[in-house]
Amino acid sequence: MCLLTLAACSGADGGSGSGPLAGQDWVTPGGDIGKSHYSTLTDIDTGNADRLGLAWEAALGTGRGLEATPVVIDGVMYTSGVAGRVYAFDAASGRELWRFEPEIDMQVNRTVCCDMVNRGVAVARGKVYVASLDGWMYALDAKSGAVVWKSDIVVDRARGDTSTGAPEIAGNVVVIGNAGAEYDVRGAVTAFDLDTGKRAWRFFVVPRDPALGPQDHPDLEPAVKTWDPQSRWDIGGGGAPWDAINYDPETGLVLVGTGNGGPYATSRRSPKGGDNLYLSSIVALDAKTGRLKWHYQETPGDNWDYTATAPMILTRMTVDGEERPVVLHAPKNGFLYVLDRRDGTLLRANPLVRVNWADGVDMKTGRPRLTPERADYTDGPKIIFPATPGARNWHPAAYDPKTGLYIGAVQDMGNVIFMTPGQKPVARKMLNTDAALLFTSDLLAILPTLPPPLRAAIEARPEMAWVKENPGSTELRAIDPLTGKTKWARRTAGWQDRGGALATAGGLVFQGSIDGHLRVFDSANGKLLKDIDTGTSILAAPMTYKVGGVQYVAVMAAWGGGGFPYVPPYSAAYSRGNAGRILVFRLDGGPVRIPEELPPLQPAPPPPAQAPGVTPQTIAQGMELFMANCALCHSNQPRSITPDLRRMSEGTHKAFRQIVLEGLLLPNGMPRWDDRLDPAQVDAIHAYLIDLQGKARAEELEKQKRGLPLDTPGLTILSNY
Incomplete structure (x- = not known):
């Protein structure tokens, strides 16, 4: 079993600069250590992709969101499902080997903004690591699924902490963040010993109230100076690092993308302003000690829910004539960043979509050039681009080292943001956003229903011209990270259709869609080569592996995530339900079972009479x-x-x-x-x-x-x- 190290499992020839690229095995949810979502396999290529068919499927017995990308090592597939369930399958036949069901405190559903999802597992030293929704880290025996140890991720269970991300192996520790920045949470990332589960270190993203004395982590002492001493410490500050965590074995650093501020408006969170470190940042921590080595804040003082938690890719690129180890990152805020991962030096920052909270990034200082006259909503409603769902979000992108292209779903949409009146008391385990949002995708239809003063204020904004031009759209794009220019693009079914991507050395790009299709594109030009109707919505990123001389492509399928109750009419979940499953394909496979269409709706049943005294x-x-x-x-x-x-x-x-x-x-x-x-x-x-x-x-x-x-x-x- 190749479970002792991750970098040694792939057997691929290429490399990301942080270990070999994925080949026969797919050893992390991102494929390789750098999380490039790229495979060196070539058995399936542009000449035969049209022969893809179903190899096997597994029904997971859930109607909630599935966002994980499976891991395959030595012929065994490990993946996570709702709330931290774990499944192990024979990767060639689909025979279930074992499954694990954590005991979940279902009260955490009150503090989950974006469904009961989980984004994957980590595998090392004969163990499978997973974080449950209610904030427990489990180490499971890779052969049986038995619990080896269980450790508490949560700092304060009186608050709204949850966990939805994939753990990251970093040397001798496994690292995980928390979720729930809007739910009175103080963001933190925690490392546990791989063998014992003992907590090795914890780094808080946000300082605590300085009135309580010295900070509980030495690297927060400079950060607290970037906050108003009278900040809303009672709400926690946010910053939850709920997804992007990458270990870089070249430098020994753990790179963590941190979350948004809470409440949203800086003026309510930190009345005198400030950068509010380390919100909406990449922080680079020593894997052995948890000490901060460098940081880069992508959205200083975050005012717009611009998390920096979108997946990062570690690779090597030639920049200005010099080969560098880099991190590629496209967070919610609309820019694609290229940073030197040794020290955080900013190398590039290019806009991908319409942006009006800033008019660019100063390459000398690394700071965005803010435009408060267009984006400060404390004095009235503003139309902000991009919207809070982000230009990019958790849906993984791929990096093709052959072409040098970054390939992922990019959303171009804005939203109206305006303040709600009055200073709010902290709401324990409840939303503390203190702002209201209206997405531009619906704005033109909603405007007539709004109160006249609000409608007039919105209609007066110059960005209404942008809204009329394009209320909201999403594309799968192949982008040059050094220029931000798009080489090719494919329009998706709607703005919520942002499936993860897979690129391969066979010249292919795979992406699922919420209208229930797995599509295969030519990576050179975006030409559609194969379209497989699965009848099940797909958001997660596909992956590929090889067992017994056969290359397979697998993807988890179900609608869910942010806005999960609001099922889009153009989704397969809307017309055929949301029975979650794993779908695995191979050359010359069979047809996919399409779920039956839902029966026609009947009128709502008659309600009971109102109780006496209802007014x-x-x-x-x-x-x-x-x-x-x-x-x-x-x-x-x-x-x-x-x-x-x-x-x-x-x-x-x-x-x-x-x-x-x-x-x-x-x-x-x-x-x-x-x-x-x-x-x-x-x-x-x-x-x-x-x-x-x-x-x-x-x-x-x-x-x-x-x-x-x-x-x-x-x-x-x-x-x-």
């Missing part, structure tokens, strides 16, 4: 409480992957209090709310939903009478929000 004020109170506590997971859309509460049955209505206050459906992932809501508030939410269900039923009966589909897009329900 319009009660319903209005219920709507406000619903939006503050429930709307993140319950979109009230008929094809949502969470229950459409406009379609509650008689039994659900009768048990409403028990469900919300007593945890009746806790095993199904519905947390209890008795610590935040009292019976009268729950009754008000129920009254609002009864009213909403009655309106939905009346609207749908009218559509049925007129022969219209019941899910015809409309703004009637939206206007109620």
